[in-house]
Amino acid sequence: MSVFPLLYLLSGVVLNTVSQHITDLRFSAPEAHIVPFVKFSATLVGAALRRPARSAATREQAWLMAAIGLLDASAYTVYCLGFFRLGATLSNLVLSGVGQVLTATFTRFLLRKRLTNGQIGGIIFVGLGLAIRAAPASYFQPGSSALGSGGSSSGSASQTAAAGAGLAALPPEQLQGAGMVALAALLYSLLGVAYEKLLKGPTSPPPNGEIMWNVSILGFLASAAYQVLYTLPNWDRLVGRHLAAAAAAGRPPTYVAGLLAVFGGLFNLHMLVQAAVFKSEGAIGVGLVNAVRGAAITLVVAALFCDTDRQHLCLTRQTLASAAVTTVGGAIYVLAGGQRRPPAKPRVAAAEAGPAQPAAAAAATAAEQEGEAAADARSVRKDKDA
16 A cells, blocks of 8 residues: 555645644735745745756646646635635635545546545545534534633633534634635646646656646746735735734744745645655545545644634534544545546557557557457467368
8 A cells, every 4th residue: 555645644734734833923914925925936946956957748748737837826825815714624624525526526527537436435434524524513412612722621602613613604704715715626626637637648747846847837926926016015014014923922033934944845745745646546536635634634733723712723522523534434445446447448459549548558458459369360270270
C-alpha cells in the first residue's frame, strides 16, 4: 500500500493547523490577500529549483497546465476568503463534502472511470459523516457540552449550539464563507480532473517541476499585480494597523514573517505529496484523503484553538460522530483497491486504443493479439498436416 496518502493526510493537517494560527493572528485584512501571495511565491520558487531547462510538454499538455493554473489561482483565492470567515474545521468540512461529490461526478462522466463497490461504499460513508456534521444540533443529545480543551465543560448552552449547530444555523458572515468554500470546491474538483488527465494521458507527463511552474506562475503574477495595485497603496489600512495590533499582543512582525515562511515551505511539501497521490490514486483518491483530513483537523483544531470566543472550532458529540464515520469511509475506500475503467471491447488494435489508454497497455494488447493470431496459424497448419 502506498505511503503517499498518509503523508498527504499528515502534511494537510499540519498545514491547516498553521493556517488557523495565521488566521488567528489577524495581522492583515482578508482583502489584502497576503497569504495567497505567499503561497504562490513559495510554490513558484520551489518549482524554479526543479524546473527543467527545456520544456517537455506537448501543446495539449501546455493548455492543460494553463487551465490548471487558472483554476488553482481562482480556487485558492476564494478559499482563503472563506477560510477567514469559517475557520479550519468548517472550511474543510464544506470543501471535502462538496468536493467529493463533484469530483466523483466529474471523474465518472469526464474521465469515464468506474468505481468498485467498495469504493462506492466508502464514498457513502464519507457522505454520511459529512451529513452528520451539517445536521442541526437538535438532532443530537440536548445539553451536550463542548469538548475542546479551551472550552468550559460546565455549562454554556450557547457554546454547545455554536459548536454543534448545523450549517443552516451559521451567522451571515459564516454562510458567505461557506458559499465561497463551496465555490472553491467546484473549482478544485475541475482542477483535479484536469490534473489527472495531464498525469495519466496517452503522453508521458512533464516533470513535476515544470507542472508546478506553469501552475504557479499565473497565480503569482495575478497576486503580485494585486499587491502592487491595491495592497501596497493601502498598506496602513490593510496591513500596518493589524501588524501593530498583533505586535501589541506579543506577536511582532518577525514572528509573523517566520510563520509565513514556514507556511510557504509546508505548502511546497504538501504539493509534492499531492502530485504523488494524484498519480497513484487519481482525483477521487485525493478527495477521499481530503475528507478524512477534515475529520482529523476537527480533532486537532478543537484541541488547540477551542475557546469561548471561537466556539465553532470546539468539539462536540456531533463533530466526534462525524469525524469517526468519515474516517471509516476513507479507510474503506483505500482498502477497496484501485479505480477501474469501463470494460474495453475485445481485440482492440493498438492504433485504435482510446486517448486515455497508456502506450504500454496498447502495446501489450497488440502483442497479445499477435500471439493469439500466431497460435491460430499454428493450429491451422497442424490441421492441414493431419
